[in-house]
Amino acid sequence: MFQKILIANRGEIALRVLRAAKELGIQTVAVHSTADADAMHVRLADESVCIGPPPSRDSYLNIHQIVAACEITGADAVHPGYGFLSENAKFADILAAHNITFIGPSGDHIRIMGDKIEAKRTAKRLGIPVVPGSEGAVSDEKEAKRVAAEIGYPVIIKASAGGGGRGMKVALTEADLEIALQTARTEAGAAFGDDAVYIEKYLQKPRHIEVQIFGDGAGKGVHLGERDCSLQRRHQKVWEEANSPALNAEERSRIGEICANAVANLGYSGAGTIEFLYENGEFYFIEMNTRLQVEHTITEAITGIDLVHEQIRVASGGGLSVTQNDIRFHGHAIECRINAEDPRTFVPSPGTITHFHTPGGLGIRVDSGVYSGYRIPPYYDSLIGKLIVHGRNRVECMMRLRRALDEFVVDGIKTTLPLFRELVGNPDIANGDYDIHWLEKHLAKGE
Ligand code: ADP
Numbered sequence: 001m002f003q004k005i006l007i008a009n010r011g012e013i014a015l016r017v018l019r020a021a022k023e024l025g026i027q028t029v030a031v032h033s034t035a036d037a038d039a040m041h042v043r044l045a046d047e048s049v050c051i052g053p054p055p056s057r058d059s060y061l062n063i064h065q066i067v068a069a070c071e072i073t074g075a076d077a078v079h080p081g082y083g084f085l086s087e088n089a090k091f092a093d094i095l096a097a098h099n100i101t102f103i104g105p106s107g108d109h110i111r112i113m114g115d116k117i118e119a120k121r122t123a124k125r126l127g128i129p130v131v132p133g134s135e136g137a138v139s140d141e142k143e144a145k146r147v148a149a150e151i152g153y154p155v156i157i158k159a160s161a162g163g164g165g166r167g168m169k170v171a172l173t174e175a176d177l178e179i180a181l182q183t184a185r186t187e188a189g190a191a192f193g194d195d196a197v198y199i200e201k202y203l204q205k206p207r208h209i210e211v212q213i214f215g216d217g218a219g220k221g222v223h224l225g226e227r228d229c230s231l232q233r234r235h236q237k238v239w240e241e242a243n244s245p246a247l248n249a250e251e252r253s254r255i256g257e258i259c260a261n262a263v264a265n266l267g268y269s270g271a272g273t274i275e276f277l278y279e280n281g282e283f284y285f286i287e288m289n290t291r292l293q294v295e296h297t298i299t300e301a302i303t304g305i306d307l308v309h310e311q312i313r314v315a316s317g318g319g320l321s322v323t324q325n326d327i328r329f330h331g332h333a334i335e336c337r338i339n340a341e342d343p344r345t346f347v348p349s350p351g352t353i354t355h356f357h358t359p360g361g362l363g364i365r366v367d368s369g370v371y372s373g374y375r376i377p378p379y380y381d382s383l384i385g386k387l388i389v390h391g392r393n394r395v396e397c398m399m400r401l402r403r404a405l406d407e408f409v410v411d412g413i414k415t416t417l418p419l420f421r422e423l424v425g426n427p428d429i430a431n432g433d434y435d436i437h438w439l440e441k442h443l444a445k446g447e
Pocket of ligand 1: 131156162163164165166168200201202203204206208235275277286287436
């Protein structure tokens with residue numbers, strides 16, 4: 001087992017990892033920018049190292065500073081959290097070259113899944129259902145037209161190097177195809193330095209359903225059920241549920257088994273998420289994230305398994321603590337992402353939190369790195385906390401969520417709490433009746 005883990009992240013996820021390490025009796029090192037000197041993850045870690053000025057590229061994305069911090073403190077492993085360097089294959093390779101364990105998959109697996117065309121090809125080879133579309137990149141308009149005619153309109157053009165919802169264009173008919181192809185290609189070239197694009201069928205009212213998997217790196221794989229993350233705004237998840245209100249037990253185990261077998265065959269190591277669009281009873285692979293997700297907490301709530309413990313165990317060579325048969329699902333969980341943003345315009349609202357009171361009681365978990373008197377720096381993402389609620393069934397979970405939202409107090413800044421108070425009372429949400437466009441349509445109506 002590791003002696004000392006350096007946590008290459010900040011905010012609630014740095015605390016999340018720190019807690020798991022402490023429980024396992026492992027020393028922790030926090031790294032921080034000058035803007036985060038007073039942050040909670042710095043206060044709670046055994047040691048801390050300042051790695052640079054506020055901008056992420058000079059601190060949390062600065063590989064040399066982070067490797068130097070490992071060497072100064074003698075850390076033998078690094079947990080990257082999510083975002084920042086968590087899906088940076090070069091970082092994983094550099095750590096390996098320094099004999100420091102990256103708590104995550106191999107650089108090669110990160111690389112495959114970071115290239116959307118390669119990821120889709122790999123998924124297909126492993127028996128995962130994919131969205132019908134081009135085999136690889138499309139080179140010209142003629143080929144694009146041929147593929148689109150074959151799969152049928154509407155189609156979506158996507159950048160192979162894409163991420164964060166950028167470089168995607170929809171063509172409703174053949175007349176739109178030329179422009180869509182050109183714009184997607186130009187955007188992809190400008191944003192990612194790689195203008196390779198591919199085409200797939202555009203699904204009109206899908207849900208976003210993702211499967212949590214774990215590989216032990218030695219040919220074993222398990223799944224921990226799915227999460228429904230259809231409630232999104234600009235491709236950013238807002239509210240997540242486990243299990244999905246749309247799936248039955250048979251569909252759950254069918255897609256779960258497909259994913260578990262795929263990661264086993266890939267020889268994948270650590271936590272991962274296989275993301276699908278789901279429409280008319282069919283699953284369509286869109287991407288795989290090779291890291292812990294923000295919303296891993298709802299999977300923890302319904303399985304009782306600490307996913308960060310498992311990540312650390314697997315990375316240290318100790319294997320998974322559970323087999324597929326040990327994994328059982330209990331009740332229902334919902335996560336609300338509480339952002340320091342105006343609840344109507346979503347404009348970030350940095351500033352000082354004058355009062356912070358979190359709800360409590362049975363079935364409530366709050367993961368947050370902030371406290372009363374904390375000043376939110378303007379340099380990073382606006383997530384200030386996650387409210388995770390668990391109940392024996394979805395109805396109980398929603399009742400408890402409503403009560404927890406009433407108790408939550410954040411003064412001094414604007415937050416998205418009022419949005420969740422509205423959502424929890426909405427009949428469509430109560431019925432679990434929503435797709436990936438529901439939230440944006442609902443917000444547009446409210447304006
Ligand atoms: P990124 O990595 O940029 O987030 P994804 O492939 O994960 O790209 O897609 C992001 C979002 O774009 C999806 O959650 C979905 O809303 C939409 N999308 C992607 N592919 C399709 C598709 N074939 N049909 C409909 N919507 C899609």
